[in-house]
Amino acid sequence: MKVVTGVVGNDIHVVANRLIDLSLQARGYEVFNLGVNTYLEEFFDAVVETGADILLISSLNGEAEGWGREVPRLKAKYKKLDDIIMMIGGNLVVGTGNAEDIIPRYKGYGFDIVCHQVDLNTGLDSLEEMLKERNLK
Amino acid sequence: MSQINSPDDSSNNSQEKLLIDVGSTYFKLSNKTNIEQHFRDFNKSILDDLTHKCGQEIERFDKKNIHICSSANGGLSTLIIGVTHSFSLKYATNIAFNSGINIIDTILFQNIEEYSVPSDLIDVVIIVGGINSNSDNFSEDLYRYLDNLTYSNVVFVGSELDVPTIKENIENVVVLPNIIDDRLHIVEDSLKAYLTNLYQQDIEGKEDIKDLYNITDNQIFSTPYVVNKTLPFIHTKYAVVNPFVLLDIGGATTDIHYSKDLVDENIVTENEYDRLVFKKLGVYKSKQSLIFAAKNNEFVYELLMHLKVTENIFEEQSNKATKVLMQLAIFLVLCKISHYKKAYVNLKLLSVNSFVLTGGITKVLTVEEIENIISFFYKKILNSDHNPATVLDNNYDIWTLGAEVEGKELCQ
Ligand code: B12
Numbered sequence: 423m424k425v426v427t428g429v430v431g432n433d434i435h436v437v438a439n440r441l442i443d444l445s446l447q448a449r450g451y452e453v454f455n456l457g458v459n460t461y462l463e464e465f466f467d468a469v470v471e472t473g474a475d476i477l478l479i480s481s482l483n484g485e486a487e488g489w490g491r492e493v494p495r496l497k498a499k500y501k502k503l504d505d506i507i508m509m510i511g512g513n514l515v516v517g518t519g520n521a522e523d524i525i526p527r528y529k530g531y532g533f534d535i536v537c538h539q540v541d542l543n544t545g546l547d548s549l550e551e552m553l554k555e556r557n558l559k
Numbered sequence: 560m561s562q563i564n565s566p567d568d569s570s571n572n573s574q575e576k577l578l579i580d581v582g583s584t585y586f587k588l589s590n591k592t593n594i595e596q597h598f599r600d601f602n603k604s605i606l607d608d609l610t611h612k613c614g615q616e617i618e619r620f621d622k623k624n625i626h627i628c629s630s631a632n633g634g635l636s637t638l639i640i641g642v643t644h645s646f647s648l649k650y651a652t653n654i655a656f657n658s659g660i661n662i663i664d665t666i667l668f669q670n671i672e673e674y675s676v677p678s679d680l681i682d683v684v685i686i687v688g689g690i691n692s693n694s695d696n697f698s699e700d701l702y703r704y705l706d707n708l709t710y711s712n713v714v715f716v717g718s719e720l721d722v723p724t725i726k727e728n729i730e731n732v733v734v735l736p737n738i739i740d741d742r743l744h745i746v747e748d749s750l751k752a753y754l755t756n757l758y759q760q761d762i763e764g765k766e767d768i769k770d771l772y773n774i775t776d777n778q779i780f781s782t783p784y785v786v787n788k789t790l791p792f793i794h795t796k797y798a799v800v801n802p803f804v805l806l807d808i809g810g811a812t813t814d815i816h817y818s819k820d821l822v823d824e825n826i827v828t829e830n831e832y833d834r835l836v837f838k839k840l841g842v843y844k845s846k847q848s849l850i851f852a853a854k855n856n857e858f859v860y861e862l863l864m865h866l867k868v869t870e871n872i873f874e875e876q877s878n879k880a881t882k883v884l885m886q887l888a889i890f891l892v893l894c895k896i897s898h899y900k901k902a903y904v905n906l907k908l909l910s911v912n913s914f915v916l917t918g919g920i921t922k923v924l925t926v927e928e929i930e931n932i933i934s935f936f937y938k939k940i941l942n943s944d945h946n947p948a949t950v951l952d953n954n955y956d957i958w959t960l961g962a963e964v965e966g967k968e969l970c971q
Contacts, residue, residue, distance in 0.1 A: 424692075454742070454743060456743075463644065463645055464645045466643075467643035467644060467645035467646055468643075468645070468646070468743060470642055470643050471642060471643055471646045471647065471688065471689055471690055471693065471739060471743060472689075472690050472692075472693055472743070473689070473690075473692070473693035473694070500669070501669045502669065
């Protein structure tokens with residue numbers, strides 16, 4: 423199964439990105455890592471070029487909200503992204519925030535799995551669960 | 560005409576080379592000591608014009624010592640159909656520019672039905688999309704579009720898995736290796752070789768240019784290709800500090816060559832310098848579209864005020880008007896490559912150390928006049944006092960050097 427991943431916007435926190443790449447590979451995914459400093463359009467374009475099933479975005483520095491809001495408008499321009507599973511994690515707001523507010527908001531932006539300050543392995547486990555639920559694995 | 564003589568006029572040396580560059584507006588001749596520039600007479604063929612104005616000089620040289628390059632043929636018209644802006648279209652466009660091609664239109668495949676079909680003949684259609692493990696990147700819509708299009712060549716450089724269907728549906732399609740690898744990186748070589756070759760054949764096929772083989776035994780190259788080859792050697796002629804941007808503002812188009820360090824793009828290639836062309840941005844043939852672009856730029860009126868002229872200058876035919884037009888061209892090009900206007904690339908202009916200007920502009924503007932515009936641009940658009948050095952290639956050293964490099968490579 424193909425996953426496109428990277429860190430959104432002007433964010434340069436690279437450590438989690440490397441860990442995500444390795445963990446995904448260890449779990450048997452084919453990973454297309456766009457690295458830090460990746461814009462939304464590049465993420466969606468990479469999904470189109472690779473035929474990926476999953477888009478996993480990270481954000482650490484507090485910019486996530488602005489990009490999240492852009493997702494519905496931009497995604498609507500694409501004709502081939504309907505079946506993709508979208509996941510976002512890291513620090514999804516400035517400061518600590520409250521997951522109960524944050525999760526529904528990001529789901530509203532179109533993300534299927536939202537992991538605010540959640541450990542990576544826990545996050546990837548919920549991805550596996552969703553894939554099973556959807557009979558994709 | 561302008562002529563620059565250096566003091567040590569040397570004698571007729573049999574190894575001496577004559578270099579000729581044919582542009583859309585001027586042609587230039589250069590020997591070891593002297594460079595001449597002439598306005599083209601469009602009532603004559605290039606060869607007639609050349610021999611009429613410089614026959615004596617040309618006769619001094621053996622055919623094997625004359626090297627010609629040309630940008631006068633306008634280049635190949637290219638239509639690129641790709642599946643995304645960030646990868647397939649961007650990579651193919653990059654390769655096309657670096658192969659010397661000037662005219663490029665792009666189509667985002669998913670919206671192909673919304674694009675009108677150009678009525679002019681397209682020299683080459685490039686189809687690209689998908690890594691090799693991704694299939695079905697194209698559909699009937701593509702073939703329907705191509706059915707209505709007139710083109711001379713069509714090349715497919717997308718996913719391997721799509722090759723059988725593409726071959727089945729597109730007659731005479733040339734299939735080359737995918738330009739996108741499995742890590743989404745660019746692979747240039749085969750498409751670049753194919754396009755460079757096509758461009759070369761096109762130059763040679765143009766009647767006007769074909770004639771020029773009467774005076775040279777050497778292959779005629781495209782000027783931008785030659786200039787791009789020179790850039791790694793530019794420091795042998797000028798104190799240019801990397802990273803730099805080279806502007807060649809011509810009569811019909813404007814060419815920009817820039818150090819790779821100025822982009823943090825997803826394109827990683829072996830070229831040290833990339834090239835970009837703005838068609839319809841020139842001071843003679845494309846004057847009207849330049850003025851049109853200027854009038855649509857919100858800062859241009861301030862710029863005119865800064866230059867102490869009004870927009871009536873656009874109607875004038877004078878030296879002053881030409882100067883202003885060239886200054887405008889510099890400003891518009893800078894806008895186009897900055898973050899102010901999102902174009903094909905945005906260069907990190909705050910990191911530029913030198914601007915090098917070549918072409919006709921060096922005969923019209925002084926360093927001060929150019930610096931004036933550049934600093935206006937940095938202040939107004941980038942809010943910065945950054946002040947890169949300006950280098951004028953007013954003796955066409957870049958082009959001469961390029962032709963020499965080319966000449967040497969051919970002799971080997
Ligand atoms: C190292 C660091 C830096 C380094 C980065 C070096 C580099 N190139 O990577 C430098 C000094 C450059 C830096 C800069 C900045 N930083 Co900083 N930085 C950190 C720091 C100390 C550690 C980050 C790290 O590498 N952690 C280790 C990794 C493994 O953990 P992680 O990033 O948290 O990722 C884990 C999880 O979040 C999760 N995860 C991540 N993504 C995803 C995605 C999914 C789907 C899932 C399931 C899980 C997941 O998985 C990882 C493993 O469990 C954190 C504070 C902290 N202790 O977290 C601040 C921190 C991230 N930085 C912060 C800030 C504000 C900045 C700056 C804006 C500071 C400034 N004012 O200049 C700049 C921004 C620069 C930019 N353009 O992005 C803030 C962000 C605050 C916010 N979101 O509200 C933090 C949290 C510090 C703080 N408490 O204020 N930073």
